[in-house]
Amino acid sequence: MIAERNRETPAQRAKNVAEYEKRRAKEREDLKDIPNAFDFKLVGEEKLESGNAYVIEATPRPSYRGKEHNFLNKVKGKFWIDKSDYHWVKIEAETLDTISFGLFLARLAKGSRLTFEQVRVNNEVWLPKRAAVTASARLGLIKKFNLEEETTWS
Incomplete structure (x- = not known):
């Protein structure tokens, strides 16, 4: 390259x-578009490896109609926000319904989950720590995939 x-x-x-x-x-x-698509609620605090974090739930607004992002009302999420610098530490998302991309070109099944985590290094920079996906998808109404993948950085 x-x-x-x-x-x-x-x-x-x-x-x-x-x-x-x-x-x-x-x-x-x-x-x-994200602030318009979700209702956010502070649900507590949690002690994580990186320190204390606020825990915020994001639930889709039923009235939301995005220009291109009609899938946002089919996803719920949870965010962990570092209390000292307000940087996101962890994000979890789950599909509440099947999401179609490109008409029927690809479909992501209800219950698919994504998790992303970051860690503060040397008290100066946030870097990826972990990404995990558990999903069921279908391509072109023909091929079905079940995916469970985790990537960890160290």
């Missing part, structure tokens, strides 16, 4: 950077 970047012409580089910036801007725009 580095060799490919070194061979890029200035025009190719400018095009790649512009495409990257466009994707990042869309991702940031997508995140702006």
Whole structure:
């Protein structure tokens, strides 16, 4: 990949950077919808490896109708927010209903779960610690997948 970047012409580089910036801007725009899609409730505090954290539940607002994100009302979540710097430490999400992408191109089954965790390193930076997925999906109404995967960083 580095060799490919070194061979890029200035025009190719400018095009790649512009495409990257466009994707990042869309991702940031997508995140702006989250406060409108969920009701958030502080449900307690918890002691984690990184310190004390607020625990916040996110339940979908039935009235929410996103431009592109109609799946957000089919997901519930829970967030652990570090009390000292308000950075997220852990996120859990679960599908409440089947979510379809691209009409029937792909479907994520009800009950699929995602977990992401971060850890503070040297009291300066937050880095990924763990990602876990337990999901059942279907591609094109033909192929069914059951997935259970965990990635841990150390």
